Each structure stands twice: as structure tokens, then as C-alpha cells.
Amino acid sequence: MPDAPLVLVTGATGYIGGRLVPALLRAGYRVRTLTRHPERLAGRDWSGDIEVVRGDATDPHAVREALRGVAVAYYLIHSLASGRRFERLDRTAARVFARVAREEHVGRIVYLGGLYPEGEDLSPHLQSRREVGEVFLDSGVPTAVLRAAVILGSGSASFEMLRYLTERLPVMVAPRWLRNRIQPIAIRDVLRYLVGVASLPPDVNRSFDIGGPDVLTYRDMMQRYAAVAGLSRRVIMPVNVLSPRLSSHWVGIVTPVPHRIAKPLVASLVHEVVVKDDDIRDYVPDPPEGRIGFDRAVELALQRIKEAAVLTRWSSASLPGTASDPLPGDPTWAGGSLYVDERTTPVRASPASLWSVIQGIGGENGWYSWPLAWSVRGWLDRFSGGPGLTRGRRDPARVAVGDALDWWRVEDVQELRLLRLRAEMKVPGLAWLELWVEQDPVGRTLFRQRALFHPRGLLGHAYWASVAPFHAFVFGGMQANVALAAERREREGGAGPERGGASGPAAQSDATSQSAA
Missing domain, CATH: 3.30.530.20 (START domain)
Structure with a gap:
């Protein structure tokens, strides 16, 4: 496809990027990736169909090589670590990327950030994502910032935390944030939006909230996950003494999700994250069957284990065309216990x-x-x-x-x-x-x-x-x-x-x- 538009995907070794690359190839784009570890792409079916640039997003020379001739650049680099250092690194990388994208006349930047309420003190994790989005919107390059809450797909850190908590605790004492409302979204809908915004008109430079059709509390999500997975109804007793910090330690003990990841995720859940404006559907219309609801998203995320097509290991198994299945680059704790x-x-x-x-x-x-x-x-x-x-x-x-x-x-x-x-x-x-x-x-x-x-x-x-x-x-x-x-x-x-x-x-x-x- 020599005449097809060339797109750059950063974070291709991660959860979203590893699923976005084949989706873009299927949509007819040529794909280039920027990664510090090209060897981690070797196990992907599509690794021979893309260009690979080795480098770090904070290195202007590597970023320039990666962005040269690119029509659309996907920025999917996030850190789930805590502390001020990670925020500075995120800020520096975003500014380098935005400046070079402007100098190389990139047609559009697409950034996947977090959904957050306006006018509240945000967790460091959400605050950094908001800041990165603002860097791109102010860059002079047309930008689409997609803001999502919990992404439902096997391998997603948020989904795996939900899975492990529900499966391992039939009775639990829970923090009060389980009563906060959340609008989760299936990974398939996330990918559909990411691919769709690549062809936005050049005058569109803004953020879009994206979510599925259901608004639930975290407690509702646990009960509905249990029902879909064939588990008994969970006994959940909220208490007010579990702070986000204590909750993150509790999650780290109960689940194999590392504490450094659980801590920012829990800190983000203290906010209600509900889509305020879903006019992205005016630009990327819903499919005929509509957006994927919570129960169906869980079914899709569990599809591999239900169909029992186990290959080398659960965390690296993949059914062709199933966007929610684990991939070789997913963390070892993803995909549930096996x-x-x-x-x-x-x-x-x-x-x-x-x-x-x-x-x-x-x-x-x-x-x-x-x-x-x-x-x-x-x-x-x-x-x-x-x-x-x-x-x-x-x-x-x-x-x-x-x-x-x-x-x-x-x-x-x-x-x-x-x-x-x-x-x-x-x-x-x-x-x-x-x-x-x-x-x-x-x-x-x-x-x-x-x-x-x-x-x-x-x-x-x-x-x-x-x-x-x-x-x-x-x-x-x-x-x-x-x-x-x-x-x-x-x-x-x-x-x-x-x-x-x-x-x-x-x-x-x-x-x-x-x-x-």
C-alpha cells in the first residue's frame, strides 16, 4: 500500500498500542512504531508489516525520525508510577513530541487520556493525563484527545483489577469509592474511536469523552462481572475508613496487580467519571448494533477462556481478530489466574x-x-x-x-x-x-x-x-x-x-x- 497514509503509533508494546496497530493495518494504513524495545514486537503476527524506529519519546532525534512523513501520530505513552518524577517525564516527552510534530508538519495527533470530572482536585495520574492532553491541544497540530474511564478488555489494568477482586473475594469489606459512578467502555469501542478520529477534518482540535452505554458504580460492576462469569453474588460491605492509600495496599495484597499500578488506579476511582458530552458519535458513528454494553464487554474479555483455546500461556494467548484477548506484550498478571x-x-x-x-x-x-x-x-x-x-x-x-x-x-x-x-x-x-x-x-x-x-x-x-x-x-x-x-x-x-x-x-x-x- 505505497499510497496509503502513514501513521505512527507510540506505545505499541503496551496494551492499547498492541491492539491498535493491527486495527490500523486492517483499516488500510501504513504503520510505523517508535519503541525503546523493538525486540518486544517480535512475537506479534503483524511485526513484519510495519516500520520500527528504535528510540525514546524524550529524544528529539528519535522522535523526528519517527514522525518524518507521518499523517497521523498516536501518542499512547502513559506511566502508572506515582510521584513527581513520572509527571515531569510525561510532561517532557509530550512537549518534545508536540514540538517535533509541528516542525514535521504532522497532520494530526491522537492522544488517549483519562476521563475526569471538571473542577475537582485530581489524582497525580489523572492530573498528568490532563496536562499531556493540554500540551497537544496547544501544540499547533490538530489534535483529538480521547478521554476514557475503565477500559474493559482482558489485559487492561483496570479490568484485571476488577476481575481479580471479584473472583477472589466472595465476601469483602470495601471502600466508599465503590459507590462512585463510572462509565466503562469496551476495548473494541476504544479501538473503533481511535481508528475513526484519524480521518477527522483538519479544523477539529478538541477533547472527546468516550464511554459505553452503561453507567454503573464499581460495586455494580463487580456484581455484574460475577453474574457473567458464573460466580455467586458477592457480599460487599462498604466502610468509610479505607482511604485510597489503604485501598491500594489492599488491592495489591488481594490481586497480582502490582502496587505501583494499583495505587494510581485506586486514586482515580475516588472520582465519578461519567461522559458529559458524547458528540464524538457525530464524527465516528456507532455501528449498526450500537456500542458494546458492560455485560457483553465482559463476555468478550472472557471469550478466550470460555472457548478454551489455550496456546502457550494465558497471558500471551490470542484469538485472531479478538481485540480483547491478551497479547504477548500484556503483563504477566493479565488474563486471570491460570x-x-x-x-x-x-x-x-x-x-x-x-x-x-x-x-x-x-x-x-x-x-x-x-x-x-x-x-x-x-x-x-x-x-x-x-x-x-x-x-x-x-x-x-x-x-x-x-x-x-x-x-x-x-x-x-x-x-x-x-x-x-x-x-x-x-x-x-x-x-x-x-x-x-x-x-x-x-x-x-x-x-x-x-x-x-x-x-x-x-x-x-x-x-x-x-x-x-x-x-x-x-x-x-x-x-x-x-x-x-x-x-x-x-x-x-x-x-x-x-x-x-x-x-x-x-x-x-x-x-x-x-x-x-
Whole structure:
């Protein structure tokens, strides 16, 4: 697209920027990024489709190189640290960027700031965002400042704080700011506005409030999140003694959101943040289906975990085209809790022999580890209303997506590579078992096994803590016995699955051999 307008995105390694870049590419723009760490973009699907300038936003030379020939410049650099130093850095970077943008005749600056009430003493976080917006509006370059409150999308710091507080605290003593009104907005609508304002008329130089269709208190948001996520209604008891400072420490203890991030977020929540003027819709019209409401935004943010398409790790998983899913650059605490038990064993057999054992697992072929433990767990599941181990297999040697394997459902099959199973047993959360066939750099066959669990509420965390001590025996035994079965198949050169597992003698003899070793 040599004739397409060139846009610059700063902050492309961050939450918003990492989602904005592919949205702009889809809209037909050429994209350049300015980043101090280009290597952090290497894992993105679009990294080969953009120009990258290495540099810091406070360095005029790097900023000039990045802005040369740019039609629209997106400024998405924010700090969630506290203290005067971060405010000075934000001010310095904004002034450098604005001056160079004017000198390079950039057509427009777009800045995403925070929504705040007029006439109130603001937190340092919101005060800095207001000041940066004013720097750009006074720069002489046409500017659109978008002001948003809580952004709803997995990976957003505000959303993750809401998620963790709601999921981990069925009963809580809460600060009074939970009664303040907030107008949250879905990440998809934020991106739609960001892309849309790139084509504003050149005489538009102003701020726009952006928000979703719902105005809620933080307490309402927690209750509605719980309902969408399938959790019980939360018991929330507001008290007046929890100051923002104490509240931020409380958030830092209850959630994995770091204190340095929780502190400015909580300080911002002491204000009511409601859209006063939504005339941005005159410039960027709503889609036919309207703006995304709170409940639907939460559903979209949880879509990956509900659809159970777990890839390498939850914080780096992404469904194509799903703007609210976590991306590789998201913080490690984003995306909710995901417990992982991962084990890898070298196998003296070909990938084909190992795969034949893996795809024959379950049913009469068994689970290659602790037959009595699997049977007891199956009966407990049946007693609680689950399928237990009664469903068996459709075919003794082959699996297909959608097949039932005892209390598992086949979710993904990649021939000679991966079998992913989703648990349908009664557990307080979502669980998967992944069985991988891999090879190391010297050509050895590897059997990699991952058990993953996304807890639902406090009971889910307690459940994982109760079963994790047994994984060394259950999954460790499975590792050893599947490897032995594959090696035996390799020696015999036979076809069809090994028999034994949880329902026959082979697993027990293999386990004995493993114990002796």
C-alpha cells in the first residue's frame, strides 16, 4: 500500500498500542512504531508489516525520525508510577513530541487520556493525563484527545483489577469509592474511536469523552462481572475508613496487580467519571448494533477462556481478530489466574509411535497412571453429577475433535503433534490436558504434557491447592508410562493403541518398573 497514509503509533508494546496497530493495518494504513524495545514486537503476527524506529519519546532525534512523513501520530505513552518524577517525564516527552510534530508538519495527533470530572482536585495520574492532553491541544497540530474511564478488555489494568477482586473475594469489606459512578467502555469501542478520529477534518482540535452505554458504580460492576462469569453474588460491605492509600495496599495484597499500578488506579476511582458530552458519535458513528454494553464487554474479555483455546500461556494467548484477548506484550498478571503443571520426558521412539499411544489414551486403553486413583476420581465425579469414566471412547485407536474421552472432550487434534482435552467433570473452574509430541534440536522425540486449570472463585483456588500435591504421582506416572508404551510400540513395530492404562495390567507393571528405576 505505497499510497496509503502513514501513521505512527507510540506505545505499541503496551496494551492499547498492541491492539491498535493491527486495527490500523486492517483499516488500510501504513504503520510505523517508535519503541525503546523493538525486540518486544517480535512475537506479534503483524511485526513484519510495519516500520520500527528504535528510540525514546524524550529524544528529539528519535522522535523526528519517527514522525518524518507521518499523517497521523498516536501518542499512547502513559506511566502508572506515582510521584513527581513520572509527571515531569510525561510532561517532557509530550512537549518534545508536540514540538517535533509541528516542525514535521504532522497532520494530526491522537492522544488517549483519562476521563475526569471538571473542577475537582485530581489524582497525580489523572492530573498528568490532563496536562499531556493540554500540551497537544496547544501544540499547533490538530489534535483529538480521547478521554476514557475503565477500559474493559482482558489485559487492561483496570479490568484485571476488577476481575481479580471479584473472583477472589466472595465476601469483602470495601471502600466508599465503590459507590462512585463510572462509565466503562469496551476495548473494541476504544479501538473503533481511535481508528475513526484519524480521518477527522483538519479544523477539529478538541477533547472527546468516550464511554459505553452503561453507567454503573464499581460495586455494580463487580456484581455484574460475577453474574457473567458464573460466580455467586458477592457480599460487599462498604466502610468509610479505607482511604485510597489503604485501598491500594489492599488491592495489591488481594490481586497480582502490582502496587505501583494499583495505587494510581485506586486514586482515580475516588472520582465519578461519567461522559458529559458524547458528540464524538457525530464524527465516528456507532455501528449498526450500537456500542458494546458492560455485560457483553465482559463476555468478550472472557471469550478466550470460555472457548478454551489455550496456546502457550494465558497471558500471551490470542484469538485472531479478538481485540480483547491478551497479547504477548500484556503483563504477566493479565488474563486471570491460570495454574499450569507442565512436564517433558524424552522418548526412545519415533514421533509416530508416541502419537499412536497418545491418540489411543482413555476408555478401555486407560490413562497410564494410578488406575485406582483415576477410578476413585471417576466415581466421585459421577456422584456429583458429572460423567465420570463411563463414556469411554468412540473409537479405540483414533480421535476427532468433539469426541468424548471419559470425562474429557477432545478440543483440538493436530496429527503427530497435539491432543488437547477439555475437562467436563464437575470442578470449580475450567481444566484442560494437553499432550504434545515434539523433537529437541538433536532430533530426540519429546513427550510434553500440560495440565491447565482456570479457577472459578475462591473455591477454585482451594481446589487446585488440594490436588496439586498429587500431580507428581498422577501426571508424573503418566509421563513415564506413556513413554514406555511408545518405546515398546517402536520395538514391536505394531499398529493400534497400547492397552493397560487405568483399566488393565500394563500400566501397573510399567509403574512398578518406573518405581524401581
